[in-house]
Amino acid sequence: MCLGIPGEVVEFLPDQADLARVDVSGVRRVINIGLLADDRPEPGEWVLIHVGFALSKIDESEAAAALQFLEGIGQAYADELAALAESRIE
Amino acid sequence: MSDRRASWVDEALREHEEHAAAGAVSDREQQVLDRIDRARRRRPRIREERITMSHGAGGKASRTLTEAVFLDAFRNPLLEPLEDAALLQVNGSRLALTTDSYVVSPLFFPGGNIGDLAVNGTVNDLSVAGATPLYLSAGFVLEEGLPVADLTAIVASMQAAAAAAGVQVVTGDTKVVERGKADGCYINTAGVGVVEHDLALGAATARPGDAVIVSGPVGDHGVTIMLARGELDIEADLSSDTAPMNGMIAGLLAAVPGVRAMRDATRGGVATILNEVAVAAGVGVMVEEDQIPVRTQVRGAAELLGIDPMYVACEGRLVAIVDGQQSDLAVAALRADPLGEQAAVIGRVTADQPGIVLLKTAFGGTRIVDLLVGDPLPRIC
Amino acid sequence: MRFVDEFRSAEKARALAARITELCEPGRQYKLMEVCGGHTHTIYKHGLEDYLPEAITLVHGPGCPVCVIPMGRVDDAIHLASQPDTIMTSFGDMMRVPGSHGSFFDAKANGTDIRMVYSPLDSLKIARQNPGKRVVFMAIGFETTTPSTAMTVLRAKAEGLENFSVFCNHVTIIPAIKAILDSPDLRLDGFIGPGHVSTVIGCRPYEFIAAGYGKPVVVAGFEPLDILQSIYMLMRQLSEGRSEVENQYTRVVPWDGNLAALTAINQVMELRPYFEWRGLGFITHSAMRLRDGFRAFDAEALFEVPGVRVADPKACQCGEVLKGVLKPWECKVFGTACTPETPIGTCMVSPEGACAAYYNYGRMNRHRVVEVEVSRP
Numbered sequence: 001m002c003l004g005i006p007g008e009v010v011e012f013l014p015d016q017a018d019l020a021r022v023d024v025s026g027v028r029r030v031i032n033i034g035l036l037a038d039d040r041p042e043p044g045e046w047v048l049i050h051v052g053f054a055l056s057k058i059d060e061s062e063a064a065a066a067l068q069f070l071e072g073i074g075q076a077y078a079d080e081l082a083a084l085a086e087s088r089i090e
Numbered sequence: 091m092s093d094r095r096a097s098w099v100d101e102a103l104r105e106h107e108e109h110a111a112a113g114a115v116s117d118r119e120q121q122v123l124d125r126i127d128r129a130r131r132r133r134p135r136i137r138e139e140r141i142t143m144s145h146g147a148g149g150k151a152s153r154t155l156t157e158a159v160f161l162d163a164f165r166n167p168l169l170e171p172l173e174d175a176a177l178l179q180v181n182g183s184r185l186a187l188t189t190d191s192y193v194v195s196p197l198f199f200p201g202g203n204i205g206d207l208a209v210n211g212t213v214n215d216l217s218v219a220g221a222t223p224l225y226l227s228a229g230f231v232l233e234e235g236l237p238v239a240d241l242t243a244i245v246a247s248m249q250a251a252a253a254a255a256g257v258q259v260v261t262g263d264t265k266v267v268e269r270g271k272a273d274g275c276y277i278n279t280a281g282v283g284v285v286e287h288d289l290a291l292g293a294a295t296a297r298p299g300d301a302v303i304v305s306g307p308v309g310d311h312g313v314t315i316m317l318a319r320g321e322l323d324i325e326a327d328l329s330s331d332t333a334p335m336n337g338m339i340a341g342l343l344a345a346v347p348g349v350r351a352m353r354d355a356t357r358g359g360v361a362t363i364l365n366e367v368a369v370a371a372g373v374g375v376m377v378e379e380d381q382i383p384v385r386t387q388v389r390g391a392a393e394l395l396g397i398d399p400m401y402v403a404c405e406g407r408l409v410a411i412v413d414g415q416q417s418d419l420a421v422a423a424l425r426a427d428p429l430g431e432q433a434a435v436i437g438r439v440t441a442d443q444p445g446i447v448l449l450k451t452a453f454g455g456t457r458i459v460d461l462l463v464g465d466p467l468p469r470i471c
Numbered sequence: 472m473r474f475v476d477e478f479r480s481a482e483k484a485r486a487l488a489a490r491i492t493e494l495c496e497p498g499r500q501y502k503l504m505e506v507c508g509g510h511t512h513t514i515y516k517h518g519l520e521d522y523l524p525e526a527i528t529l530v531h532g533p534g535c536p537v538c539v540i541p542m543g544r545v546d547d548a549i550h551l552a553s554q555p556d557t558i559m560t561s562f563g564d565m566m567r568v569p570g571s572h573g574s575f576f577d578a579k580a581n582g583t584d585i586r587m588v589y590s591p592l593d594s595l596k597i598a599r600q601n602p603g604k605r606v607v608f609m610a611i612g613f614e615t616t617t618p619s620t621a622m623t624v625l626r627a628k629a630e631g632l633e634n635f636s637v638f639c640n641h642v643t644i645i646p647a648i649k650a651i652l653d654s655p656d657l658r659l660d661g662f663i664g665p666g667h668v669s670t671v672i673g674c675r676p677y678e679f680i681a682a683g684y685g686k687p688v689v690v691a692g693f694e695p696l697d698i699l700q701s702i703y704m705l706m707r708q709l710s711e712g713r714s715e716v717e718n719q720y721t722r723v724v725p726w727d728g729n730l731a732a733l734t735a736i737n738q739v740m741e742l743r744p745y746f747e748w749r750g751l752g753f754i755t756h757s758a759m760r761l762r763d764g765f766r767a768f769d770a771e772a773l774f775e776v777p778g779v780r781v782a783d784p785k786a787c788q789c790g791e792v793l794k795g796v797l798k799p800w801e802c803k804v805f806g807t808a809c810t811p812e813t814p815i816g817t818c819m820v821s822p823e824g825a826c827a828a829y830y831n832y833g834r835m836n837r838h839r840v841v842e843v844e845v846s847r848p
Contacts (some may be wrong), residue, residue: 069700453696454694
């Protein structure tokens with residue numbers, strides 16, 4: 001029920017302001033983008049899809065920032081493990 | 091709640107009280123898990139009063155129906171193994187006999203039609219039992235109003251599939267029912283094959299250390315059918331994987347003496363087969379999520395629909411349990427056939443937690459893979 | 472899959488797990504509640520608990536909209552479906568929920584026309600294609616799904632459809648969280664906040680939890696790394712003695728929510744004075760119904776519904792599981808009389824129910840599979 005999937009907007013449907021075709025791993029689905037009327041997603045942008053509606057745009061810069069944070073934590077941890085391993089050898 | 095149901099509940103409550111009084115608190119969770127294990131192993135009983143779609147899905151409900159109604163009535167040693175085909179001794183020859191009914195909707199879909207399924211499915215059930223498929227029967231139940239052109243096309247496909255598999259349709263039957271029944275066309279095929287080797291194949295022979303191998307990407311057929319129904323506005327470039335596997339299987343058996351068992355992954359998908367093996371052999375099975383081949387589009391469609399490709403039907407994929415030492419040999423033998431291009435080892439048979447299938451997720455955690463009750467994709471084969 | 476796979480990395484999980492473990496004060500136990508059923512599902516599906524130290528226990532909350540539907544409402548829905556010339560449409564999650572005399576699935580086996588849909592828009596399509604039938608949509612869900620139902624009703628109105636209506640069972644998340652906070656049985660340290668509900672309502676509605684009850688809240692995404700990172704953020708708050716609302720799911724959740732969605736909901740629906748929640752009893756202003764202006768699309772206004780209040784079966788302890796007071800395996804009938812095949816309660820039947828998640832995914836000897844090295848300063 002909370003199932004939300006990220007999909008990429010491919011195109012709008014002619015004559016249907018509320019509908020757009022999205023792509024999820026090569027699978028295409030027509031969804032309703034009426035809930036994003038204030039900030040219509042453009043082809044190439046990503047949205048969160050839930051029961052046939054786009055609920056929110058996926059902010060790519062925030063996603064990148066999130067990944068960077070995780071990357072950072074991952075790297076710091078890897079460095080610590082390396083340091084730990086070295087200190088044991090001595 | 092019915093009286094029958096109420097008495098099961100009372101029984102469960104009594105058991106709970108007994109165990110609560112007996113055991114140490116720290117072990118409580120494990121005790122509950124043990125109690126559940128025992129409950130699951132008890133003789134299955136049909137609790138419903140009417141047949142529901144779940145009974146046809148290939149999951150728990152189907153299993154209960156088979157055991158509580160059919161096995162209970164027909165019980166005999168040849169039926170008991172409940173493998174894809176029955177192995178018979180007739181005048182010194184080992185024969186395999188199988189049957190399947192096909193009720194797929196729609197009749198025509200990307201990659202084939204009900205006729206292809208009807209021939210390939212039965213050829214495959216014979217092949218995974220280790221038999222060389224020889225002869226098929228074909229029984230048709232036709233709906234009044236079905237276009238003859240559709241029937242002709244279906245039958246033409248069946249002939250082509252039979253020729254490709256090297257089998258012949260040697261007998262059949264036709265019935266017609268009123269408009270509104272049979273949804274166009276239902277087909278039943280039965281098949282007979284001969285076993286020309288000494289191997290004792292069967293899920294019950296699986297043992298710890300064996301490798302679990304799948305012959306290619308899973309979920310193609312089921313997802314294709316779901317999308318072909320046209321009820322969801324989903325388009326994808328997918329087709330059914332229906333194909334006869336007898337050639338690939340002959341190659342596998344010739345190259346690999348340590349094949350323990352093979353199963354045709356249809357209704358219920360790979361997950362169902364793994365559970366059947368775990369229970370039949372009293373072993374554990376551990377598979378790795380990131381080793382299971384799934385086409386990108388199948389994955390995308392499955393995520394969109396909220397279903398798990400492990401439970402989705404295939405129609406041209408097998409799961410093989412093979413002696414662990416020969417797993418590389420087996421994968422190579424499968425890959426030598428075009429149908430087995432993406433064959434891969436997806437896990438191992440273990441001695442831990444017998445009867446249970448575990449999955450190591452791509453994330454690194456572990457979870458159980460149980461049988462589903464019903465099926466998210468009704469009427470797919 | 473983009474925006475999915477990157478958030479499932481085992482490597483990064485290990486690192487986060489190490490940080491989380493470091494933040495645990497020696498000798499202290501932590502209880503964190505994930506409110507949303509979708510989070511419960513993810514946690515079990517990916518084996519996320521294998522990464523957590525013994526000191527942290529995840530408590531499963533009531534954010535499963537199917538789980539909180541009382542049996543009487545299921546009976547009402549089946550009654551509606553059983554009327555002549557009626558097609559009932561519903562999400563798959565509802566199909567096996569037991570009412571007093573069986574589920575949607577059982578009713579279907581008895582000849583009732585009940586069809587599974589993936590979107591309320593599919594239901595609208597069925598209505599267009601069957602002008603001679605009354606099509607009813609079983610609307611369930613928290614605020615994540617409510618806007619979609621609202622938009623569908625608006626669409627039906629715009630098209631002048633006369634044979635489409637909605638049986639509205641939408642509920643709101645804040646009253647459920649408040650019921651948990653006010654429950655004397657539970658001592659929680661923090662909340663993993665619902666991710667998709669927050670795309671609609673934003674993060675502000677949770678401020679009362681941090682300010683009024685002093686518990687930290689982190690709004691979390693649904694990939695396993697999202698949840699693990701949210702737990703890390705909660706532990707950081709706890710170790711620093713803070714209690715604030717933070718947003719981990721920034722790529723999807725806007726702090727102020729989705730105005731268009733809230734507007735649509737407000738246009739079509741209003742809060743019911745009270746509504747019965749399975750296990751939690753009657754809660755005021757916790758559920759939605761259609762406004763008068765949309766009577767033509769309100770199944771309860773158009774048709775007679777028995778509206779009988781049905782108590783849960785005596786043996787059912789869903790209420791306590793929903794409140795997080797009982798773990799699934801502590802329920803007296805868990806796994807024996809109540810299984811996914813033969814469910815007594817909703818927690819075992821909904822894909823997001825805690826009992827279903829534990830039974831289907833987590834019913835195993837748990838040992839910390841991931842050994843995490845931690846360097847203490």
